[in-house]
Amino acid sequence: MAHSLKILFLCPRLPYPPIKGDCLRAFYQIRELVKYHKLTLLTFSEVDEIGEDAKVLEKMCEKVIIIKHKRREAVKSMIYHLFTSLPMQCAYYQSKEMQKQLREIIANKKFDVIHIQLIRMMPYIISYRSQFNTPVVLDFVDALSLNMYKRLLREELHLKMFFFYEWYKTKKYEYRLRHSFQKAIVTSPFDSKILSYDGRLEIIPNGVDLNYFTYYPDEFHIPNTIIFSGNMSYFPNIDAVLFFYHNIFPKIKKAIPEIKFKIVGTNPAPSILKLNSFDRDIIITGYVDNIAEHLGKSAIAIAPMLSGSGIQNKILEAMAVGTPVVATKLATNAIRVTPEENILLADTPDDFADCVIKLLKDGNLWRKISLNARKLVEREYTWEKIVKKLETVYKNAIGI
Numbered sequence: 001m002a003h004s005l006k007i008l009f010l011c012p013r014l015p016y017p018p019i020k021g022d023c024l025r026a027f028y029q030i031r032e033l034v035k036y037h038k039l040t041l042l043t044f045s046e047v048d049e050i051g052e053d054a055k056v057l058e059k060m061c062e063k064v065i066i067i068k069h070k071r072r073e074a075v076k077s078m079i080y081h082l083f084t085s086l087p088m089q090c091a092y093y094q095s096k097e098m099q100k101q102l103r104e105i106i107a108n109k110k111f112d113v114i115h116i117q118l119i120r121m122m123p124y125i126i127s128y129r130s131q132f133n134t135p136v137v138l139d140f141v142d143a144l145s146l147n148m149y150k151r152l153l154r155e156e157l158h159l160k161m162f163f164f165y166e167w168y169k170t171k172k173y174e175y176r177l178r179h180s181f182q183k184a185i186v187t188s189p190f191d192s193k194i195l196s197y198d199g200r201l202e203i204i205p206n207g208v209d210l211n212y213f214t215y216y217p218d219e220f221h222i223p224n225t226i227i228f229s230g231n232m233s234y235f236p237n238i239d240a241v242l243f244f245y246h247n248i249f250p251k252i253k254k255a256i257p258e259i260k261f262k263i264v265g266t267n268p269a270p271s272i273l274k275l276n277s278f279d280r281d282i283i284i285t286g287y288v289d290n291i292a293e294h295l296g297k298s299a300i301a302i303a304p305m306l307s308g309s310g311i312q313n314k315i316l317e318a319m320a321v322g323t324p325v326v327a328t329k330l331a332t333n334a335i336r337v338t339p340e341e342n343i344l345l346a347d348t349p350d351d352f353a354d355c356v357i358k359l360l361k362d363g364n365l366w367r368k369i370s371l372n373a374r375k376l377v378e379r380e381y382t383w384e385k386i387v388k389k390l391e392t393v394y395k396n397a398i399g400i
Contacts, residue, residue: 005037005394008105008134010124011117012093014045014066016053019266019287020231021313022141025187025206026117029139030060032387038062040109042101044069044093065105067098086123087170089144093120099127106132113137113394119144119170119177126180135397136181140201142310143191145171147236150307154239182397185390187311188334202393205334206311207383213320215374216296218367221323224360226252226261227298229291229314233267236308244304244352245275245282251353253281256360264294296321299366300356303327310334316381319343319373324366326355336380342372 015026033039040063050066058064074092081091102124116122117139125136148167155163178197185204186192192203228244230237241263253259259281263272266287276282288294295301301318303325311334318325319342326344337343344359346352359366 005112005398006110007033007037007039007394008111008114009033009039009041009043009061009117010102010114010121011041011043012120014043014050014053014057015041016056020234021206021310022118024313025139025141028207028209028383029115029387029390030057032383033390034060036391040105040111041065042098042105043067044095044098046071065101067095067101069093069095085169085172085176087119087144087173088166089170090120090123090173094123099124103128103131106134110134112398115139115394116181117141119174122177122180126177129180135183135394135399137393137397138177138181138184140174140184140186140191140195142187143174143194144309145174146191146194147307147309150309151235154235154307183393185393188309190333191309202389204386204389204393205381206313206316207381207386208316208320208377210320210378210382213292213295213317213377215320215322217322218363218370220296221299222297223299224256224259225298226259226300226302226356227264227295227318227323228262228302228304229264229295229317231267232263232265232272232286233269234308236305237265238269238272239307240304241272241275243306244302247349248304248352248356251349252356255353255357259360262294262298264288264291291317292321295323298323300359301325302352302356303331304352305331315343316377320377320381322370322374324359324369324373326352326359328352337376338372342369342376344369 011026013023015023018024018027039061041057041061042065045066046069077094078088078091111134114134114136118141145167148163148170152160152163152167184197184201186201187205189203192201195201228241249261261281262283264285268284268286276284295318301323303312303315305328312331315325315327315335328347329345339345344355346355
């Protein structure tokens, strides 16, 4: 971009450490943007002890303002909005302190563009939009209504009514937002079709930090090890792991008795934790300091997703380190993969098991997928290239 921009970056969660998907996306967007632009970050934090995390962001940004997210206030807001048109996802993040800080920031400093991450933060802009004319770029990340709909289909019967109600409100809210921003971005072409904002919506996927996710040659990968990585309190990840364990893993185990299944990710749900209490071939790590090493030392990475939306970082990260991926087609909606060339795809338990077994037994196929996957990430999914596209979106929103 020809000149430095002043950017106000508003997001619902402190984007460090970059563990959860939206935090990861925000952190690397910020890291690249501050190389050329001046950025003020306004965000919530749900924890009190944020000193070291805040320092990382303060070294990058011109200014960092962190609002404590108060659970009691959030619950009150959700109760208040239970029978209004505002989705619970948005009601949970309503805060008088955040509203006050946003007004003060905009009143005291002129910005070229305001970057909003997730529709959860849009009520602040809508309620205050008439009082400023700064262009707004909304990062949907993914279509939340699509995520809610897929979760509705997979949830237990007694929860379906709640998720139907939330899906309905979210879909209506996404539609009402169409006049509240100049430009919007989303990670996936499929999510883009769901939202359909008439030319104002650009597809910008996530990237991979190739200095962190370095390529692991085949001799580093431990034979007969399968890995699933991700936030293990997130419903689509829990759903995928349980589906794999009950419907696919026994078929693989029958063909390869020495197989090990490693589940790596923060905050494992109780349903995940109990898996290794009766199966010694399941390894549950919880949070790990170096996810790249765990991916790089595994033989196969899986993404048997049945719900969720947007882009699967777990796939890009496994590809980057050279661990071949077996995934459902749903999991790759946002990534330009080529089946049998840089990934294997399967949607039924039998086909999924066959793909994993084939990769574990066919060294030539394994090496082909490994090398081609890394090349794909280097070619299309580095954060430097991704954020260049974001800068172009800013430019179009501003009209320069």
